[in-house]
Amino acid sequence: xxxxxxxxxxxxxxxxxxxxxxxxxxxxxxxxxxxxxxxxxxxxxxxxxxxxxxxxxxxxxxxxxxxxxxxxxxxxxxxxxxxxxxxxxxxxxxxxxxxxxxxxxxxxxxxxxxxxxxxxxxxxxxxxxxxxxxxxxxxxxxxxxxxxxxxxxxxxxxxxxxxxxxxxxxxxxxxxxxxxxxxxxxxxxxxxxxxxxxxxxxxxxxxxxxxxxxxxxxxxxxxxxxxxxxxxxxxxxxxxxxxxxxxxxxxxxxxxxxxxxxxxxxxxxxxxxxxxxxxxxxxxxxxxxxxxxxxxxxxxxxxxxxxxxxxxxxxxxxxxxxxxxxxxxxxxxxxxxxxxxxxxxxxxxxxxxxxxxxxxxxxxxxxxxxxxxxxxxxxxxxxxxxxxxxxxxxxxxxxxxxxxxxxxxxxxxxxxxxxxxxxxxxxxxxxxxxxxxxxxxxxxx
Amino acid sequence: xxxxxxxxxxxxxxxxxxxxxxxxxxxxxxxxxxxxxxxxxxxxxxxxxxxxxxxxxxxxxxxxxxxxxxxxxxxxxxxxxxxx
Numbered sequence: 001x002x003x004x005x006x007x008x009x010x011x012x013x014x015x016x017x018x019x020x021x022x023x024x025x026x027x028x029x030x031x032x033x034x035x036x037x038x039x040x041x042x043x044x045x046x047x048x049x050x051x052x053x054x055x056x057x058x059x060x061x062x063x064x065x066x067x068x069x070x071x072x073x074x075x076x077x078x079x080x081x082x083x084x085x086x087x088x089x090x091x092x093x094x095x096x097x098x099x100x101x102x103x104x105x106x107x108x109x110x111x112x113x114x115x116x117x118x119x120x121x122x123x124x125x126x127x128x129x130x131x132x133x134x135x136x137x138x139x140x141x142x143x144x145x146x147x148x149x150x151x152x153x154x155x156x157x158x159x160x161x162x163x164x165x166x167x168x169x170x171x172x173x174x175x176x177x178x179x180x181x182x183x184x185x186x187x188x189x190x191x192x193x194x195x196x197x198x199x200x201x202x203x204x205x206x207x208x209x210x211x212x213x214x215x216x217x218x219x220x221x222x223x224x225x226x227x228x229x230x231x232x233x234x235x236x237x238x239x240x241x242x243x244x245x246x247x248x249x250x251x252x253x254x255x256x257x258x259x260x261x262x263x264x265x266x267x268x269x270x271x272x273x274x275x276x277x278x279x280x281x282x283x284x285x286x287x288x289x290x291x292x293x294x295x296x297x298x299x300x301x302x303x304x305x306x307x308x309x310x311x312x313x314x315x316x317x318x319x320x321x322x323x324x325x326x327x328x329x330x331x332x333x334x335x336x337x338x339x340x341x342x343x344x345x346x347x348x349x350x351x352x353x354x355x356x357x358x359x360x361x362x363x364x365x366x367x368x369x370x371x372x373x374x375x376x377x378x379x380x381x382x383x384x385x386x387x388x389x390x391x392x393x394x395x396x397x398x399x400x401x402x403x404x405x406x407x408x409x410x411x412x413x414x415x416x417x418x419x420x421x422x423x424x425x426x427x428x429x430x431x432x433x434x435x436x437x438x439x440x441x442x443x444x445x
Numbered sequence: 446x447x448x449x450x451x452x453x454x455x456x457x458x459x460x461x462x463x464x465x466x467x468x469x470x471x472x473x474x475x476x477x478x479x480x481x482x483x484x485x486x487x488x489x490x491x492x493x494x495x496x497x498x499x500x501x502x503x504x505x506x507x508x509x510x511x512x513x514x515x516x517x518x519x520x521x522x523x524x525x526x527x528x529x
Contacts (some may be wrong), residue, residue, distance in 0.1 A: 273493040285517070286467070331464030332447075333498050333518050341446045342460050354452040375489040430489050431482065 001442035052219065053226035058233050058256055059313050062090045064413055065252055065261035067275070069093030071102035071214075071399060072266035072392050075406020076413065077230040078136075083407070084414035087229035090261075092254060094237040098218025101269045102399065104337070104369030107209055107325040108305055108316065110147055110209040111172045114163050117424040117436050118378065119170040124421055125404030126172075126208050138220030140212045142321060147209035148177075148185065150354060152198035160204050168293075179204045188301050191354040198310055198353075208273060209305055211316055217402060241389065243277045246399035248387035249279065265390045265413050268352045270335060270370030271395040275283040279388055283394055284375040284430050289334035290326070291343055294364035297321035304399050311350035323361065325351060329371070338369040371396055376435035381408055382426035383416065447521060454507040465501035467491045468513060497524055 028273075031050050040231055041049060042375030064080065066073045069091045080086040111122035133140045151157045164174035182203035190202035222232055232399050233256075242251040242258060251260040266272055267285055270287035275433070298321050307314040315325045330340050344366065374394035377403065381392050392409045395401055408419035418426055426437060440445055447459035469492040472481045473479055478488070492498060495518060515524040 271495075277493075282486065283491045283493075284491075286491050286493050331459075332500060333467065333493060334521070335495055335518050336521065364468065374492075376485050431485055433485065433488070 013314060020065075026423070029080065033139075034137075035125075042236065047431070051222040053232065055233075056231050058236065058259070059090070059231075060257065061260045062231075063088040063261065064265065064326075065089075065262045066261055066265045066267060066413075067252060068267040068269070069097045069218075069222070069232055069234065070267060070269065071098075071190070071217055071221070071402035072323075072395065072405050072409065073265075074098075074218055074225055074232075075231075075402050076265060076267060076392065076409040077406075078221045079227040079407045079410035080227070080414055081225055081228035081230050084410060086410075086414055089225075089229075090231045090233060091225070092233045092238055092252070092257065092259070093238040094341045094424055095234075096234050096358040097222055097232060101369040101371065102218050102369050102402070103294070105214065105290075105397075105399045106314070106316070106324050107148065107211045107399060108209065108314070108397070109211065110206055110305075111400070112147075112174055112206045113438060114161060114166055114439060115378075115436050116166065116169070118438055119167055119172055121408075121421045122400060123172050124142070124407075125171055125401050126210065128403035128407070129210065129400075132217075132220070136220035136224045138216055138223060140216045140220060142210055142212040143319075144208070144210040145304050145316075146260075147307055148182065148184065149204040149206070150189070150192065150200055150306060150308045150310075151204060152200055152249065152308070152349040153201045154201065157202055158311075162231040169335040173205075173207045175205045175207070177205055179203070186302060186304065187307060188355055188357060189306070190354050191352075193372075194225055196353070200354075203321050207239055211305060211318070213319075221402075222328050238275065241275060243279055243385075243386065246387075251403070261388075263388050264414055265392065265409060266335055266411070267392045268389070269395065269398070270372050270395070272372050272391055276386075276389070277391075279386060281384055281389070283380070283384075283391070283393065283427070285372040286333050287335055287370050288329040288332075288335055289338070289340075289370050290329045290370045291339040291347075291348075291366060291368040292324065292326040293339065293344065293363050294318070294325070295323040295361045296364050298323070298361065306354075308350060308354060311353060312351035313347045313403065315351060323358070329373075332369075334368075335370050337370055339366045347436060371398070375430065376437050377439040378436040379405070379422075379425055380427060381405065381418065381422045383411060384427065385410065447516070447523065449502055449504075449514060450514055451504050451510060453510050454458050454504065457504065457507055458508060459502075461506040462502040462503045462506060462512070465503050465511065467498055467500045468498050495519060506515065 094335050111126045118366050121381045225422045236254050240253040244250045291306040302317045305316040312328045373396050380394040411419035455505050467527045504510050
């Protein structure tokens with residue numbers, strides 16, 4: 001029996017959760033969530049629930065320190081412990097767990113990219129997400145609802161059909177539908193008629209797309225990583241990298257004191273260059289602000305993610321009924337994490353062109369997140385010229401990439417070599433000007 | 446929202462401008478004299494400071510001039526224009 005189980009795991013160390021790992025997780029997390037434990041909790045008046053993770057005192061030495069307890073940092077810590085047995089790992093976070101960009105995005109999970117290097121990675125990430133609730137024993141409220149692109153110009157249609165052909169090769173689904181079918185699927189889409197500025201020409205359905213709950217992703221990974229022995233330290237701001245006399249990175253300086261580490265992994269989105277710059281490492285990254293906003297809760301009106309690339313707006317409706325709306329990044333580098341009035345108005349006007357009935361909807365909240373965009377708009381998951389320092393950066397729309405990004409970064413940190421899915425995404429590609437150009441596929445969403 | 450000082454039109458709303466990217470890296474006079482890595486760095490690595498960044502904006506919906514400003518990436522404050 002045991003033999004069968006062990007060979008079953010040979011499919012790949014990172015494919016779902018192996019039986020042996022599940023057993024260790026059960027032992028270490030101890031508190032599993034299920035209908036039975038919920039009923040048991042109800043009998044006890046819900047007073048017996050323990051905290052989902054433990055805070056341990058900060059040590060001054062770890063094997064691996066990951067900077068940033070966002071989606072990518074926590075996922076990396078989890079896969080380091082689960083797939084590579086690295087337990088002496090600390091995730092240090094300036095603010096609170098999951099309070100950075102993982103809470104500042106629009107939750108869209110999709111794999112409609114253009115390049116042969118990108119698509120398999122995102123396909124993998126989307127499929128990992130689909131199993132993640134079960135794997136982490138934490139309800140991510142994952143909803144594979146599909147995304148529909150509303151096409152309003154012929155060049156866009158050609159570009160997206162080119163993407164469709166590329167995606168076909170890698171098992172990601174994109175299907176063209178007519179205007180009638182598009183309006184049937186999204187009844188609220190009443191704008192974009194034949195007499196409008198940009199009449200709707202067609203729709204493209206990306207059936208693999210999904211949305212889920214961002215807090216749950218951060219908390220689920222944190223709980224599972226912590227259950228496997230990873231330490232998470234909030235309110236621990238990394239102020240600098242510590243380098244030794246040979247120029248290798250051997251730890252981080254925090255305002256709670258220095259922490260020595262054999263390897264340091266940066267998963268800090270917009271602030272990657274803020275940390276690497278003083279250590280003398282210049283990276284092909286620029287930080288931009290990307291804003292989003294939500295409406296008041298409404299009854300269900302849109303059951304897919306609607307993306308309007310020609311107008312520069314996209315939206316979906318959350319489980320609470322709020323419309324989650326996003327537009328293009330602000331022009332100019334920014335670390336402000338706010339909303340610019342011009343960008344906000346552009347997105348709202350674009351939305352009202354297609355959804356005129358939303359005119360009377362009140363908007364409740366808005367926020368910005370800073371993201372670092374690489375020269376070719378593709379992520380950088382790489383060792384660096386500074387020995388011991390690894391970066392996971394350039395995630396423009398990195399929410400969808402959290403599971404596979406964490407998986408690949410954990411592989412890179414543990415083994416020192418890139419994960420097969422991310423071999424093309426190292427810093428070396430810039431040395432050869434061998435770009436993975438994805439700027440057209442990442443601008444919106 | 447920025448109010449960008451155009452040398453020709455005076456202070457104008459950001460909406461009239463198109464962002465033209467950072468200008469910190471000047472094109473080397475003799476690219477062939479550079480090593481490959483220096484050339485790649487010029488091509489791909491911009492300054493990304495937590496503070497003032499030098500950048501160009503095109504007054505596309507105005508006089509059509511290019512304006513260079515020094516702007517703080519934390520506050521959006523425009524510190525001084527090209528002449529200041």
